[in-house]
Amino acid sequence: MLNNLSFPVGLDVEWVYADRVSIPNSYLKNWLLDTGSLTERLQSMSRHFALQKLGQAEQMLHKCEREWLSKEEVSRWYVREVVLFGDQQPWVFARSVIPHQLVEGELANIGSQPLGKIIFNDQRFTRSKFQLCKIDSHQLTSLCAAQQHRTLWGRRSKFTFNDVNMLVAEVFLPQAPAYLTGNTDAC
Numbered sequence: 001m002l003n004n005l006s007f008p009v010g011l012d013v014e015w016v017y018a019d020r021v022s023i024p025n026s027y028l029k030n031w032l033l034d035t036g037s038l039t040e041r042l043q044s045m046s047r048h049f050a051l052q053k054l055g056q057a058e059q060m061l062h063k064c065e066r067e068w069l070s071k072e073e074v075s076r077w078y079v080r081e082v083v084l085f086g087d088q089q090p091w092v093f094a095r096s097v098i099p100h101q102l103v104e105g106e107l108a109n110i111g112s113q114p115l116g117k118i119i120f121n122d123q124r125f126t127r128s129k130f131q132l133c134k135i136d137s138h139q140l141t142s143l144c145a146a147q148q149h150r151t152l153w154g155r156r157s158k159f160t161f162n163d164v165n166m167l168v169a170e171v172f173l174p175q176a177p178a179y180l181t182g183n184t185d186a187c
């Protein structure tokens, strides 16, 4: 687990639709555009999977989040941030923006269970196309050690449930298996 992390960590970055991004290798592309549960894929690649919830509370949204949710009739938004671990290594930082209707409804009491456990087992949740981000690990200093300096890739999508939308953003941290093949810095 990671200690001394303040909530929210935040992820105020630039997002671009995946079909407008040059991804350096097919292995990373497969991870970024995988439409299945990321939790399940990480569980299949580790002997021990863990989720550390950094926090979940009503928060102000980033501009990059408000812009994608602009037409929503939602009065209160919750931000949920977690880190997903495989065999004690931090692999993914996830930040989700969830309307109060879902926090008080389908996602009530989710706690430290993975969101995917509910989302991918209820066909009423539909997923949008992916947007991608490419950031420097220095933008997530609380999650990345200085010696792990590298380009990090992330993805986000919009899940819709009965006309209510939520955003799920995931950044692959330096030790994530998504970087095991190909040099993502050469781009």
Ligand SMILES: C=C(O[C@@H]1C=C(C(=O)O)C=C[C@H]1O)C(=O)O
Pocket (backbone or CB within 6 Å): 036, 037, 038, 039, 040, 051, 080, 081, 082, 084, 092, 094, 095, 096, 113, 114, 115, 116, 117, 119, 168, 169, 170
């Ligand atoms: C959406 C999924 O849920 C995962 C778990 C999350 C959470 O519990 O906050 C957030 C994003 C995902 O990494 C998934 O498994 O694909």
